[in-house]
Amino acid sequence: MxxxxxxxxxxxxxxxxxxxxxxxxISFEVKKGEIFGFLGANGAGKTTAIKMLCGLWKPTTGKANxxxxxxxxxxxxxxxxxxxxxxxxxxxxxxxxxxxxxxxxGVYGLSNNSIKEKSEYLIKKLxxxxxxxxxxxxLPLGWKQKLAFSVAVLHDPLLVFLDEPTGGVDPITRRQFxxxxxxxxxxxxxxxxxxxxxxxxxxxxxxxxxxxxxxAALDTPRNLKNRFNVKSMHDVFVKLARPDYVPNPIPSNQIxxx
Amino acid sequence: xxRFKGFLIKEFHHIFRDKRSLLILFGIPIVQILLFGxxxxxxxxxxxxxxxxxxxxxxxxxxxxxxxxxxxxxLYEDLESQNDIESAFQRGIIKEVIIFEPEFSxxxxxxxxxxxxxxxxxxxxxxxxxIIGYTSxxxxxxxxxxxxxxxxxxxxxxxxxxxxxxxxxxxxxxVPGLMSVILLLVSALMTSISITREKxxxxxxxLLVSPLKPVQIVVGKVIPYFLLAFVDxxxxxxxxxxxxxxxxxxxxxxxxxxxxxxxxxxxxxGILFSTISNNQQTAMMLSLSGLMLPTILLSGFIFPIDNxxxxxxxxxxxxxAKWFVIIVKGIMLKGNNFFYIWKETLILVGxxxxxxxxxxxxxxxxxx
Amino acid sequence: xxTIRFILRKEFLQIFRNKAMLPIIxxxxxxxxIILANAVxxxxxxxxxxxxxxxQSSYSRELISKFTASNYFTFNRSSFSVENSQEDFRTNDxxxxxxxxxxxxxxxxxxxxxxxxxxxxxxxxxxxxIIQNYSTNIIRQFNIGIIPEWQGANTWKTPPxxxxxxxxxxxxxxxxxxxxxxxxxxxxVTTVGMFLTGMNITREKxxxxxxxINVxxxxxxxxxxxxxxxxxxxxxxxxxxxxxxxxxxFDIPILGSIFLIFFVASIYLxxxxxxxxxxxxxxxxxxxxxxxxxxxxxxxxxxxxxxxPIESMPSWAQTIAFFNPVAxxxxxxxxxxxxxxxxxxxxQTIYFLxxxxxxxxxxxxxxxxxxx
Numbered sequence: 001m002x003x004x005x006x007x008x009x010x011x012x013x014x015x016x017x018x019x020x021x022x023x024x025x026i027s028f029e030v031k032k033g034e035i036f037g038f039l040g041a042n043g044a045g046k047t048t049a050i051k052m053l054c055g056l057w058k059p060t061t062g063k064a065n066x067x068x069x070x071x072x073x074x075x076x077x078x079x080x081x082x083x084x085x086x087x088x089x090x091x092x093x094x095x096x097x098x099x100x101x102x103x104x105x106g107v108y109g110l111s112n113n114s115i116k117e118k119s120e121y122l123i124k125k126l127x128x129x130x131x132x133x134x135x136x137x138x139l140p141l142g143w144k145q146k147l148a149f150s151v152a153v154l155h156d157p158l159l160v161f162l163d164e165p166t167g168g169v170d171p172i173t174r175r176q177f178x179x180x181x182x183x184x185x186x187x188x189x190x191x192x193x194x195x196x197x198x199x200x201x202x203x204x205x206x207x208x209x210x211x212x213x214x215x216a217a218l219d220t221p222r223n224l225k226n227r228f229n230v231k232s233m234h235d236v237f238v239k240l241a242r243p244d245y246v247p248n249p250i251p252s253n254q255i256x257x258x
Numbered sequence: 259x260x261r262f263k264g265f266l267i268k269e270f271h272h273i274f275r276d277k278r279s280l281l282i283l284f285g286i287p288i289v290q291i292l293l294f295g296x297x298x299x300x301x302x303x304x305x306x307x308x309x310x311x312x313x314x315x316x317x318x319x320x321x322x323x324x325x326x327x328x329x330x331x332x333l334y335e336d337l338e339s340q341n342d343i344e345s346a347f348q349r350g351i352i353k354e355v356i357i358f359e360p361e362f363s364x365x366x367x368x369x370x371x372x373x374x375x376x377x378x379x380x381x382x383x384x385x386x387x388x389i390i391g392y393t394s395x396x397x398x399x400x401x402x403x404x405x406x407x408x409x410x411x412x413x414x415x416x417x418x419x420x421x422x423x424x425x426x427x428x429x430x431x432x433v434p435g436l437m438s439v440i441l442l443l444v445s446a447l448m449t450s451i452s453i454t455r456e457k458x459x460x461x462x463x464x465l466l467v468s469p470l471k472p473v474q475i476v477v478g479k480v481i482p483y484f485l486l487a488f489v490d491x492x493x494x495x496x497x498x499x500x501x502x503x504x505x506x507x508x509x510x511x512x513x514x515x516x517x518x519x520x521x522x523x524x525x526x527x528g529i530l531f532s533t534i535s536n537n538q539q540t541a542m543m544l545s546l547s548g549l550m551l552p553t554i555l556l557s558g559f560i561f562p563i564d565n566x567x568x569x570x571x572x573x574x575x576x577x578x579a580k581w582f583v584i585i586v587k588g589i590m591l592k593g594n595n596f597f598y599i600w601k602e603t604l605i606l607v608g609x610x611x612x613x614x615x616x617x618x619x620x621x622x623x624x625x626x
Numbered sequence: 627x628x629t630i631r632f633i634l635r636k637e638f639l640q641i642f643r644n645k646a647m648l649p650i651i652x653x654x655x656x657x658x659x660i661i662l663a664n665a666v667x668x669x670x671x672x673x674x675x676x677x678x679x680x681x682q683s684s685y686s687r688e689l690i691s692k693f694t695a696s697n698y699f700t701f702n703r704s705s706f707s708v709e710n711s712q713e714d715f716r717t718n719d720x721x722x723x724x725x726x727x728x729x730x731x732x733x734x735x736x737x738x739x740x741x742x743x744x745x746x747x748x749x750x751x752x753x754x755x756i757i758q759n760y761s762t763n764i765i766r767q768f769n770i771g772i773i774p775e776w777q778g779a780n781t782w783k784t785p786p787x788x789x790x791x792x793x794x795x796x797x798x799x800x801x802x803x804x805x806x807x808x809x810x811x812x813x814x815v816t817t818v819g820m821f822l823t824g825m826n827i828t829r830e831k832x833x834x835x836x837x838x839i840n841v842x843x844x845x846x847x848x849x850x851x852x853x854x855x856x857x858x859x860x861x862x863x864x865x866x867x868x869x870x871x872x873x874x875x876f877d878i879p880i881l882g883s884i885f886l887i888f889f890v891a892s893i894y895l896x897x898x899x900x901x902x903x904x905x906x907x908x909x910x911x912x913x914x915x916x917x918x919x920x921x922x923x924x925x926x927x928x929x930x931x932x933x934x935p936i937e938s939m940p941s942w943a944q945t946i947a948f949f950n951p952v953a954x955x956x957x958x959x960x961x962x963x964x965x966x967x968x969x970x971x972x973x974q975t976i977y978f979l980x981x982x983x984x985x986x987x988x989x990x991x992x993x994x995x996x997x998x
Contacts, residue, residue, distance in 0.1 A: 054841050076843060084841040088834030094643050095636065106632025107842045135643075282917055286924075293925065297943035298934050301751075305937060347795060348967040350957060353937070366788065373789040380794030381964040382805050384668040384752070385935055391759035394790045398766070401788045414734065414769045416762050418744045421715060426751030451913070538913055546920070547654070555665045560933065562753060565669045570661070584718065591749050592716050 007032045007159055007190050008053060013062035015048050022048040024213035025062060030192060032158075035185050037204030037221075038194040039233075041241060045213040046194040047087060050161050053192070054084050067158050080108075083152035083160035087167065091148055093137040097128060100136060101151060108155035122150050142173030146180060153184055160184070162193040166200065178203050198234035207233070209240050216240040261470055265478045272452070273482050283448070287440045287490050288497070294432040295502050301428070302388045306334035307354040308346050313362040321374070324400050325356070330392050347379050354378050354389045422591045429502040434586035435559020437494050438579035441517070442524045442553055444487040447545040449528030453479055454541040457532070472621065480525050487521045507593030513586065516603065520582045523606050526613040527578075533620040553579040581605050629844060633852025641856055650822075655814050655864060659871055662810045666933065667802040670756045674702040675722040676711045683731035689742070689768050693724065698760050708745070715747045722746055722757055734772075796964050807878045808959040809932035811868045815891065816898050816952060817923060819861040823902030824919040825912045826853055827994075832911060850991050854899050861895050862888065881966030887959065890972065893979045894955040900986035901951075907993045926952040954978055 008030035015023040023045040030036045040046050051057040053066055055075030064071040067081045091100045098119055105115035123132045126146055131139060136147070145165060153160050162181075166174045178200070185191050193204070201207045201221055208218040217224055217240055224236045274280065307325075311318050326333050334352045337343065343355050357375040359365070366372035376393050380386035402413065423430045456462040456479075465475050491514075498504040506513070527549065535541040555561065556570065557579035563571055574580050581602040588594035596603070641647055675693060679686050693699045702720045705711045714720035725743035733740040744761055748754035797804050830836040839849065865888070872878040880887075902919065909915040929936075929943065930952030936944060947953045958975045961967035969976075 056837070056840055076845075079841055080843040082841070084838070086834065086837045086841075088837065090835050090838035092636070092640065092835055093833065094640050099636070099639055103632055103636040104838075104842070106635075107629055107839075107844055109629065109843070282921060286921065289921075289925070293928055297939045297946075298928055299938045301938050303938060348961065348965050348971050350961045350965070350967060350971060371789055373791060376790065376792035378792065378794050379965075380797040380800055381960055382935060383794070383797055383800035383802050384756075384805075386794050386797070386800065387756060387759065390792045390794075391755070394792070395759075395762070397788055397790055413738065414740055414742055414765055416742050416744060416765050418746060418758055418762075420746050420748035420751075420754055421712070423748040423751055423754070426748055426754055428751055431750050542913065542916060551658075555662065561666055561668065562670070562750065565667055565671050567664050570665055587749055588716065594716050598716050 005032050006030070008036075008064070008066050008192065010053070010064040011062055013049070013052060013064050014060050015045075015052060015057065016060045021213050023052070023059075026210075026213075026215045028208055028215060028218055030159075030190060032190055033185065033188050034205040035181065035191040035193065035203065037201050037207035038192065038210065039196065039198065039201050039207050039237065040194070040210030041196060041237075044210040046210055047163055049210075050084075050163050050192070050194060053078075054082050054161050055079050081158050083155065083157035085148050085152040085160070085162045085165055087163045089141075089144055089148060091136050091144065091151060094135055096135055097123065097132045097139075097147060100147070101154065104151050105154055110155060118154060122147075122154075126150065142169050142176075145169055145173070146177060149177065149180055153189060157189065159190040159192065162191065164194055164196070166195065166197065174200070198232065198237050201233040201237075209237060211241050261468075262474050262478060265465075265470060265474070266481060269478055269482050273486070283444060283486060284490070284493070286443065287436070287494055290440065291433070291436055291494060291497050291502075294436060295429045295497075298432070299428045301426075302330050302385070302392060304332045305330060305354065305385075305389055306352045307331050307356060307389075308335045308337050308343075308352045309333060310337040310340070310343070310355060310357045312360040313358055315361075315363045317363040317366060317372075318358040321358075321397060321400055322356070325393060325396050328392070328396055330389075343377065352379070353385060354393065356393065427502070427504075429498065429504055430591060431559060431587075433494065433498040433502070433504050434583045434590065435557060435579075437491065437517070437586060438520070438557055438559065438582045439550070439553055440490055440494065441487050441521055442527075442549060442579060444490055445483055445521050445524035446528035446531065446549055447542070448486075449480055449483050449525055450531035450535070450541040450545055451538050452483070453529065453532035454535050454538050458537050476529060480529065483528075484521060484525060487524070488518070491517045491521070504590060506590050508589035508595065512596060513589045516582070516585050516589070516599075519603065519606055519610070520578065520585075523578045523582075523610045523613070526610050526617065530613045530617045530620070533617055552577055556580065557583050559583050578606060578609050629848050630852050630855075633844070633848065634855055637852060637856040641860070650818065651860060651864060652867070655818070655868055656871060658814060659807070659810055659868060660875065662813070663803050663807050663876055666806050666810070668752060669800075669802045670753050670760075671698055673699045673722055673757055673760070674720045675699055675724060676702050676714055676720045677704045678706060678708060678711055678723060678725045679704065680706070680728040681726050681730035685731040685734065685772065686726045688772075689726065689765065690724065692764050692768050693761070696760070696764060712745070715745075720747070721753075722761065724761070803876050804878055804964065805960070807872045807876055808963045809956055811865060811872065812930070812952060812956045812959055813927055813932060814868055815861045815865050815895065816926070816955075818864055819857055819895055819898040820902040820905075820919050820923060821916070822860070823853065823857050823899045824905045824909075824915045826857070827903065827906035828909050828912045828915045846991050846994055850903060850987070850994060853903060854896070854987075857899050857902075858892070858895050861899070862892060865891050878963065880963050882962035882968065886969060886972075887962050890955065890958050890962070890976060890979070893976060893983060894951060896983035897951045897979055897986055900983060900990055903990040904986060904993060907990055907995075926950055929953065930956050932956050951979065951982055 006029050008028075010029075011027045012025045013023060013027070014021065014025050026049065038046050038049065048057070052059045052071060053064060055071060055078040058072060066078050069077045069081070071078065092103070095103065101119040101122060102115050105118060110118070123129055126143070128143065128147075131143075136144060139147070149162070149165060152162070166177055169177065174197075181191055181193070181203075195201070204221065206218065206220050207224065209216045209224075217227075217236070219227070221233055225231065225233065228236050228239050230236055230239065309322055311322065322333075325331050331354075335346065337346060337355065346352055346355065355377040357377065359373050359375075362372045362374075374397060376390055378386035378389050420426060453462075453476075456465070466472065470478075495513075499506065528545070531541055531544050535544055556563065556566075556574040556577050558574070563574050563580070566574070585599045585602050588599050677690055679690065694701050699722075702714065708723070708725065711720070711723050715723075723745040725745065727741055727743070730740050730742070742765055744758065746754045746757050794800055827836070830839065869880070869884075869887070873880065901922065905915050905918050905922070909918060929939070929947050929950050931947070932952070936947050936953055939947060954975045958972045961972060
C-alpha cells in the first residue's frame with residue numbers, strides 16, 4: 001500500500017474532557033475512494049473522533065493527518081478539502097433550497113456559474129423542482145438529509161465526513177441516501193461515515209467498531225463476520241460490545257432496524 | 259402531598275443548579291441598588307462654569323469666590339470676551355457662564371444697581387434650572403450681606419423644611435422603585451420563563467399526565483420563586499437600612515405583608531404570561547417590553563407621574579408597581595399605617611384576582 | 627470579499643424573512659420614542675400646595691395669590707393646623723405647605739423683617755429642590771414688589787441692588803423633550819443593536835448550523851464582518867428613522883450637521899455591535915445572551931448620562947462612566963443636535979470610540995472559536 005493512497009492516517013489519537021476519555025488512543029488508516037464505516041453505540045466516541053478529524057476540535061494527544069494536512073496546525077486547509085454533514089440537521093431552516101446551496105457554494109468559493117450549474121443539477125437529481133423555492137423547514141426530514149448531503153459534497157471535496165446521516169429517517173429514504181453515497185464514492189470521493197445502524201455497516205468497504213472510545217475491530221464486513229462466526233454485523237457488534245452475550249437464536253436480520 | 263413535596267424539591271434543584279441565572283438573580287439587585295444609591299443622582303456638585311468678568315474689581319472677585327467656594331461650582335475657565343461664550347458651550351464641558359458687567363462696583367454704589375448675567379446650558383433643562391437657582395441664591399445672600407452692612411431694607415426670610423427627606427437623598431426614592439422592579443423581574447419574568455421552558459421541552463405534558471393536579475404544578479413552580487423574591491426583598495431592605503440609612507418609620511410587619519402581596523401579584527402576572535406564550539423567547543419579550551419597561555417608566559420611581567401627559571397618567575394606573583411604590587414610600591418614609599394605604603392595597607388585591615381568573619380561563623381553554 | 631458578500635446575502639435573507647423583524651425595526655422604536663419622550667421628564671409642574679395663613683392680612687393674601695397665579699402651582703386647600711394640613715402629605719394630595727405666621731404684615735412694616743415657612747414633601751429630593759427654587763423666587767418677587775409701598779411710609783436711601791438676569795441657552799423654553807429625545811435615540815440604537823447581534827450567533831449555536839459553518843474554510847474575520855454589517859446597516863437605518871420621527875413629531879432642533887451625527891453613530895455602532903457579538907460568542911443559549919445583554923444595557927444606560935448628568939456622579943462612578951461607550955455617544959449626540967458642535971468639538975469622542983471598536987472587535991474575532 002503506497003502512502004499516496006492513504007487519505008486519513010490517525011495514530012494514538014486521544015481526546016479527553018476532564019477525567020473522561022472520549023476517544024482513547026485510536027489508530028487507523030483510510031484509503032482514498034473507499035467507504036469507511038465508523039460504527040459504535042451512542043456515546044462510543046464516534047462524533048468526537050470525526051470532529052477532531054475535520055478540524056473542529058484539537059486532539060488531546062496523538063497524531064492525525066487528513067488529506068496530507070495536520071489536524072493540529074492545518075485545520076483551515078483541512079476544512080477546504082473535506083465536506084462534513086453533522087449529526088444535527090445543519091442547513092438554514094429559514095432559507096430556501098436554492099439559497100442554502102448558493103450560500104454554501106459561495107462560502108467554499110465556487111464561481112457563480114458553477115453554483116448555478118450545481119444547484120440546477122442537484123434540484124433535478126433530488127426531484128425537488130417544485131420545492132426549490134420553499135423554505136427548508138417545510139420539507140420532510142428525509143429530503144432535508146439528502147439535501148444536506150448534497151450540500152456537503154457541493155465543493156467536490158476529496159473526502160466527506162458523515163456523522164449519523166440517516167438518524168431518524170425511514171428505511172426507503174435510507175436506501176436512497178446510500179445510493180447517493182455510492183454515487184459519490186464512484187466519483188472518487190472518500191466517504192467516512194458513522195452510524196449505529198449495524199445493517200448499514202454491510203454497505204461499507206471497511207468498518208471499524210468503536211467501543212468505549214477504543215477501536216475494537218477494523219476490517220471488511222465479510223472478514224469481521226467470518227472472524228466472529230456470525231451472520232450479521234449486528235452480531236459482530238454485540239459480541240464486541242458484550243463479550244458474554246450469546247447470539248440470538250432468531251435470525252438476526254429480523255431484529256435489526258431495517 | 260408527598261408527591262407535591264417531591265415535585266417542589268425538583269424545582270429547587272433546577273434553580274440552584276443554574277448558577278449563572280442565580281448569580282444574576284442576586285447580583286442584579288445589589289448592583290442596581292448600589293448604582294442608584296451612589297451613582298445615579300441629579301445633585302449638583304462641582305458643576306464646571308466659566309466666568310466673564312468685565313470689571314475685575316473687589317466686589318466681582320468676592321462674588322466669584324462665594325460661588326466657587328460653595329461646592330456646587332468649579333471654575334473651568336476665565337473668558338475674555340462675549341465672542342468666546344458660544345464656542346465654550348459647544349465644547350460641552352462648562353454648564354454656565356457668569357458675566358459681570360464692566361464697572362460693576364462703581365455702578366453698584368453710584369447708581370445702586372449693577373447687573374450680573376447668568377447663562378446656562380439648558381440642553382439639560384433640569385440641570386440648568388438648578389444651576390441658575392443655586393447661583394442666584396448665592397448672589398442674593400451676598401447682596402443681603404451688603405444690605406445689612408449698609409442701609410436697612412425689609413426682608414421676608416423664608417424658612418424651608420424638607421419633610422420626610424431632610425437631606426434630599428435620592429436613595430429614598432429609588433429603594434421603593436427598585437423593590438418593585440426587582441420583585442417583578444424575579445417573580446414575573448422568571449416564573450413565566452420557567453413554565454414556558456417546561457412547555458417547550460415537552461416536560462409539561464409529562465407533568466400534566468402525572469397524578470399531580472394542575473394547581474399543584476403551578477404552585478410548585480411558583481413557590482421557589484416566591485422565596486427567592488422574598489430573599490431579594492429582605493436583601494434590598496437591609497441594604498437600604500444599613501448602607502444607605504433609609505429610615506423605616508412605619509411598621510416592618512406591614513411592609514413585609516404588603517411586599518408579599520405584591521410578589522403574589524407579580525407571580526400571577528408571570529403565570530398569566532406563561533399561558534399566553536409558547537416559547538421562552540416570547541415569554542421573555544413579553545415580560546421585558548410589556549412589563550419591565552412600563553414599570554421602570556410609569557411607576558413614578560424615576561420620573562414623576564404627575565408631569566406626564568394625561569394619557570400616560572391614565573395608563574400608569576394599570577401598573578401594579580405604581581401602587582406598590584406608593585405603599586412602600588408611605589410606610590418607610592411617612593410612617594403610614596394601614597388606614598392610609600388600604601385603597602392601594604385593595605387595588606393590588608383586585609389586580610391579582612383578575613390575573614388569576616384570566617389565567618384559569620386561558621388554562622381551561624388550552625386543556626379542552 | 628466574495629465570501630463576505632455571500633454571508634451578507636444570507637444574513638439579510640434571514641433577517642427579513644423573520645416576521646418579528648419589521649415590528650422590531652419600525653413599530654417598537656416609534657412607540658418607545660413617543661412614550662419615552664413624554665414619560666421621561668423631570669419637569670415639575672402642577673405643584674399642589676396647602677396654605678396655613680395665621681395672619682389673614684392683605685399681605686398674606688397677596689402672597690398666596692402670587693402662588694396661585696403662577697403656572698407651576700395649584701392651590702389644594704387651606705387650613706389652620708400644620709398637623710391637619712400634613713395629612714395631605716401622607717395621602718399625596720399636596721406637595722407644599724406654606725405657613726404664614728401671625729403678625730406677618732405687622733412685623734414686615736414695623737421691623738422690616740418677617741418670616742414665611744415652607745414645608746416641602748421631599749421624598750423626591752430633586753423635585754423638592756426645584757419646588758424650593760420656584761417658591762423662594764415667588765416670595766422674593768413679592769418682597770421686591772412691596773418695598774416701594776413700604777418706602778412710601780418710610781423714606782430711606784435706596785440700598786445697592788444686584789440685578790440678576792439669566793438666560794437659558796440652546797433650549798430657552800426649557801423643553802425637556804428637546805433634551806431627552808437625542809438620549810432616547812441613543813438608547814434605541816443601542817438596545818436594538820446589542821440585542822439583535824447578541825442573540826444572532828447564539829441562535830446559530832442553538833440551531834446547530836454554526837457547526838456546519840465552522841467546517842467551511844470561512845475566515846473568522848469574514849464571519850464576524852458578515853454578522854456585523856447587516857445589523858450595522860439596520861441600526862443606522864433605525865437612527866435615520868428615529869431622527870425623522872423626532873423632527874416630525876417633536877420638532878427637535880438639529881443644529882449640527884446630520885452627516886456628523888451619522889459619522890459618529892457609524893463608529894459607535896461598531897462598538898455596540900462588537901459588544902453584542904462578544905456576548906454571543908461567550909454564551910450558549912439565547913436566554914443566557916439575552917440576560918447578559920440586558921444586564922450590560924442597564925448598567926450602560928443608567929451610567930451613560932442619558933437620564934442623570936454624569937457630572938453629578940461620584941468620581942469613582944465617573945471613572946467607570948469614562949469606559950462606557952454610551953456616555954460618549956450620548957454626549958456627542960446632544961452636543962451636535964442641541965448645540966451645533968462640530969468635528970473639532972467632539973474629536974476626542976471619535977478617537978475614543980475608534981479605539982474601543984478596534985479592541986472589542988478584535989476581542990470577538992479572537993474569542994470566536996471555529997470549533998463546535
